[in-house]
Every structure is written in C-alpha cells, then in structure tokens.
Amino acid sequence: MQQELTRSNQELEQFAYAVSHDLRQPLRMVNSYLQLLTRELGNDLSDDAQEMIHFARDGAERMDNMILGTLDYSRVGRKTSPMEWVDSRAVLDDVMGFLKPMLTESGGHVHIEGDWPKVYASRDELTRLLQNLLDNALKYVEKGTTPDVTITGHQQTSEWQVDVKDNGIGIAPEQHDRLFGVFTRLQPRSRFEGTGIGLAICKRIVEHHDGAISVSSTGEGDGSCFTFTLPLTQA
Numbered sequence: 001m002q003q004e005l006t007r008s009n010q011e012l013e014q015f016a017y018a019v020s021h022d023l024r025q026p027l028r029m030v031n032s033y034l035q036l037l038t039r040e041l042g043n044d045l046s047d048d049a050q051e052m053i054h055f056a057r058d059g060a061e062r063m064d065n066m067i068l069g070t071l072d073y074s075r076v077g078r079k080t081s082p083m084e085w086v087d088s089r090a091v092l093d094d095v096m097g098f099l100k101p102m103l104t105e106s107g108g109h110v111h112i113e114g115d116w117p118k119v120y121a122s123r124d125e126l127t128r129l130l131q132n133l134l135d136n137a138l139k140y141v142e143k144g145t146t147p148d149v150t151i152t153g154h155q156q157t158s159e160w161q162v163d164v165k166d167n168g169i170g171i172a173p174e175q176h177d178r179l180f181g182v183f184t185r186l187q188p189r190s191r192f193e194g195t196g197i198g199l200a201i202c203k204r205i206v207e208h209h210d211g212a213i214s215v216s217s218t219g220e221g222d223g224s225c226f227t228f229t230l231p232l233t234q235a
Helices: 002-044 047-075 090-108 121-137 173-178 198-210
Strands: 083-087 108-112 120-122 149-154 159-165 212-216 225-231
Touching: 002 047, 002 120, 083 090, 083 121, 090 108, 090 120, 090 121, 120 121, 120 225, 121 149, 121 198, 121 225, 173 212, 198 212, 198 225
Parallel strands: 108 149
Antiparallel strands: 083 120, 149 159, 159 225, 212 225
16 A cells, blocks of 8 residues: 555656646747737837736746746655755755845844754755745745844754744734645735745655644734754664
8 A cells, every 4th residue: 555655646746747847838938929929019009908918927927936836846755866964054054045135135134043963854855945934934024024033953862853933924823724735825915925835845845854844823923933843863
C-alpha cells in the first residue's frame, strides 16, 4: 500500500508539472498579442479599451504567477537539491541577502536569535521555506507600520524548532486551518498582492522533511507567529 501511494503521488506530481508547464505557452501568447494590439492601435484606443486591455494583461500576469506557484509546489521533493547536512545559519544568511531590497524599501527589521545547528535537509527547500516565511512577515503589515520580525531557533534533543514572530496584521483564529491550503487567500488582492500558494509550499517542504508547521495569532491586528519543526536525525 505504501509503494502504491508513493507511485500515485509521483504520478500526480508529474501530472501537475506537465500541465502547469504546458499552460504557460498559450498564456504567453495571449499576453504577447495584447501587447501587439496596444502597439498597433496606439492612440486610437479609447480610455475604456485601454482599461480593458490593462485588466486582461493583469489577469494573464496573475494567472502566470499562479502557474509558476503550481510548478514550485509540484517540484518540492523532486526538482530540488538532495538531502544533506546543511548549516542552517548559512542558509538564513543567504535568505537575508535575498530580502535586503525589501528590508531597505520597508525600513523593516529582522532580529535573529537562538540556535542555528546543522540540519539534514534540502538546502534549496530550506532556503525557500525561510524566505517565504520571512517575506510574508515583512509584507503583511498595516500601512504605515514598520515591519519588525524576530526569528528564533530552538535546538532540542531530537528536533529543531523555528519561530517567526511578526507585528503584522494577524490572523483570525477561525482562519488558521485554511491558511496552508493551495491558493488560499485571506486578504483581497487590492490590499496585498500574492498567489495564495506560498504557505502551501512551506507546508509541503516541512512535511517532505518529516516535520510540522503551525501558526498562532490571537486575531487581526495582533501579529502572528509561524512555527515549524524539523527532525535533527537523518531519516
């Protein structure tokens, strides 16, 4: 039964990858023709027509981002670096480098505390996990609020726990169970951009490493704390 389940999961992952990859080609064609139409008609386009083309291109771009998110989701455990012992602090330092432009723009702060041991993980996936969680913590804040995030590692006997605590918009308790679903959005796009797949990828990465992920928040406006655990032993 375990072998059959593994085979079925592999087939589903390959199917998701193939479908997502093939969907991008006609979508790129739609976007290209919209650009050509704008260039061809130029000033002859009415304001309403320009607005409609803008909405169409925006929709095509958002769909492309969702397809890319699906590709990323299907690649977890397949198209990433192999499992090995990696320096978690070195991975975090790389992530902080990636986030530097975002920190500069927002004026935000990330405080690093606690234990950062070597863990048995895919370096690519651990990087993506930390980057997604920190990116969200810096992004989902009220307008006019300076992001302030603390990421803390806790080394225990058999597992490593990481807490990412922010001063963001918070999450209503009744929404916690929905948060890690694919394409689940709790905020309108007019308020925050995104595809709604980032946390689903985080959950998939953690589960691929035989760990667990959760969130705690007392409600909207009170900030959030995302917690994940990874085993400190080789599977």
